[in-house]
Amino acid sequence: MTFLSQQSWAEAIGMYARRYSIAKVTGRRHEDWALDVLTLMRGDSPDVRGWQTVDFHEADLERQEDPYYPFVLLPGKTTETDEWKSRLHEIPRPSAERFLVTLSTQWLDVEKEHEFELRKAGLQAKAAVVLSRFPEGSRFYANTGPKSAQLDYYQKVRVCSPVSRHDWDMGLILVSESEVGMVWSFDPK
Numbered sequence: 001m002t003f004l005s006q007q008s009w010a011e012a013i014g015m016y017a018r019r020y021s022i023a024k025v026t027g028r029r030h031e032d033w034a035l036d037v038l039t040l041m042r043g044d045s046p047d048v049r050g051w052q053t054v055d056f057h058e059a060d061l062e063r064q065e066d067p068y069y070p071f072v073l074l075p076g077k078t079t080e081t082d083e084w085k086s087r088l089h090e091i092p093r094p095s096a097e098r099f100l101v102t103l104s105t106q107w108l109d110v111e112k113e114h115e116f117e118l119r120k121a122g123l124q125a126k127a128a129v130v131l132s133r134f135p136e137g138s139r140f141y142a143n144t145g146p147k148s149a150q151l152d153y154y155q156k157v158r159v160c161s162p163v164s165r166h167d168w169d170m171g172l173i174l175v176s177e178s179e180v181g182m183v184w185s186f187d188p189k
Contacts, residue, residue, distance in 0.1 A: 087161035
């Protein structure tokens, strides 16, 4: 059984600190959870519980000019969130756990991860801690294309719909009744 505490959370999201990533959670304030994701995209959004966050850009000068950096707020179809929300597709909880593991790997590709089989159980345990903050009934969204729900995230992901200034970024949005989380990793090439 997974035990969620401030310490177990810090240890779990620590797996993203070695990557060019953002991992944090905010309170759900809107019926349209996408509006809460905008809060997460901002560089000045602390964790709603005061727990550890990972934000590679936390102290970047680019954030002074654009608090959403490295994200790009795309022009919306009808609201400020419609365009980038259309790039997200719901995935089941087991896929979300695998995707959380993939997002922690150096190349965003489990197949390229050095000694993955030796580290797999530990990474899965950390992903389970992250997911435990989002109880049954929570929903998960990935930007890995229309077939996201069918992907095996332990195989190379070949499609993504970037929402950043980079050519390649992959991420997961986690949505419960009370919180909204984001784990997003970037490839700065």
